[in-house]
Amino acid sequence: MLKLMKRPHLILSCRTFYVTPKNNCEDEPIERLSCVEEKIGFIGDGNMAKAIFKGIVNKCLIQPNQVNVSSPYIKNLDVWKEMGACVSTDNAEIMEISDVVFLAVKPHILPEAIKNIEKSPHAANIKNKLFLSILAGYKISKLEKMLSCFEGARVVRLMPNTPMMVGAGCTAFCPGHGVTEHDLMIVRAILEATGICHRVPENIINAVGALSGGGPAFVYLMIEALSDGGVRMGMHRAMASKFAAQTVMGAAKMVLETNKHTGQLKDEVCSAGGTTIAGMHELERGRVRGSIMNAVEASAKRADQLGGQ
Numbered sequence: 614m615l616k617l618m619k620r621p622h623l624i625l626s627c628r629t630f631y632v633t634p635k636n637n638c639e640d641e642p643i644e645r646l647s648c649v650e651e652k653i654g655f656i657g658d659g660n661m662a663k664a665i666f667k668g669i670v671n672k673c674l675i676q677p678n679q680v681n682v683s684s685p686y687i688k689n690l691d692v693w694k695e696m697g698a699c700v701s702t703d704n705a706e707i708m709e710i711s712d713v714v715f716l717a718v719k720p721h722i723l724p725e726a727i728k729n730i731e732k733s734p735h736a737a738n739i740k741n742k743l744f745l746s747i748l749a750g751y752k753i754s755k756l757e758k759m760l761s762c763f764e765g766a767r768v769v770r771l772m773p774n775t776p777m778m779v780g781a782g783c784t785a786f787c788p789g790h791g792v793t794e795h796d797l798m799i800v801r802a803i804l805e806a807t808g809i810c811h812r813v814p815e816n817i818i819n820a821v822g823a824l825s826g827g828g829p830a831f832v833y834l835m836i837e838a839l840s841d842g843g844v845r846m847g848m849h850r851a852m853a854s855k856f857a858a859q860t861v862m863g864a865a866k867m868v869l870e871t872n873k874h875t876g877q878l879k880d881e882v883c884s885a886g887g888t889t890i891a892g893m894h895e896l897e898r899g900r901v902r903g904s905i906m907n908a909v910e911a912s913a914k915r916a917d918q919l920g921g922q
């Protein structure tokens with residue numbers, strides 16, 4: 614027992630051992646960029662592209678006019694113009710005028726999105742670009758092969774999430790061949806301005822995508838269910854939703870800031886014979902833990918399929 618207590622990642626509480634998990638993140642460098650001068654392009658103008666754009670512009674890491682966006686749907690681009698970005702329906706043009714290019718289309722769209730670029734008049738100038746892929750499932754080796762027609766192309770694979778928009782994102786990244794220290798500084802500057810980030814080995818990116826990439830959707834469902842429960846028991850919807858969201862945020866902050874194990878924090882809420890343990894019993898009866906684990910497993914497996922691995 615004493616031997617165990619001496620180890621810093623073990624905390625003892627009554628009969629339960631709380632083990633602080635070790636991570637599988639790679640080392641972080643120290644140097645940080647406070648602003649990015651490169652032109653940033655987005656191939657794809659959807660939810661994730663908007664979240665990244667708003668996140669980095671809100672933090673003044675870049676100016677909106679440093680951003681170039683392409684989509685085949687001209688009407689969708691109006692909102693980007695209003696936000697101050699340069700727009701085009703031509704992916705090749707956006708690649709040409711950007712230094713850093715986010716690949717931000719749906720995975721099944723990527724081959725079509727880059728299909729004819731090689732033959733375009735812009736192709737000759739698509740050189741030495743840093744491509745940041747946010748596509749679920751796509752392996753770096755596959756992306757590097759697809760982009761090998763562009764001289765000096767480097768690829769970093771990212772798995773971000775939409776809370777980047779409000780500075781609370783969570784992104785894992787993994788660099789491909791030829792990625793430079795400066796490239797990594799740009800990546801970190803973008804990701805740290807919009808939340809937290811960790812460099813990881815590629816073999817866990819699909820797990821990250823399942824947990825934190827899609828995780829916000831799982832949590833929204835939980836917030837909605839908490840709110841429904843409050844309404845069921847007599848609260849008004851607006852207050853129930855606000856309290857549910859604040860409670861999830863508060864619990865998350867407790868996990869992040871107290872450094873206590875989630876089991877210990879849970880025990881601190883559950884009074885003996887009290888109200889919370891009665892609710893916990895229902896959750897365990899409903900196999901909520903197993904269901905959430907299954908959801909993460911199913912998402913990760915789906916990412917493997919999407920990447921055609």
Ligand SMILES: NC(=O)C1=CN([C@@H]2O[C@H](COP(=O)(O)OP(=O)(O)OC[C@H]3O[C@@H](n4cnc5c(N)ncnc54)[C@H](O)[C@@H]3O)[C@@H](O)[C@H]2O)C=CC1
Pocket residue numbers: 656657658659660661662683684685686689704717718719720722725726747748749772773774775826827
């Ligand atoms: N939405 C999320 O929470 C996350 C998404 N991702 C990844 O981000 C990527 C984009 O996802 P979303 O933004 O959610 O999708 P989305 O559907 O909102 O955006 C994709 C955009 O691509 C545009 N597009 C379609 N065909 C195109 C083409 N040929 N050339 C250029 N643009 C084209 C569409 O107009 C659309 O707005 C996906 O690969 C997804 O796996 C990764 C992490 C989180």
Ligand SMILES: O=C(O)[C@@H]1CCC=N1
Pocket residue numbers: 749822826827
């Ligand atoms: O649902 C998806 O496929 C994307 C990837 C992670 C979050 N959204």
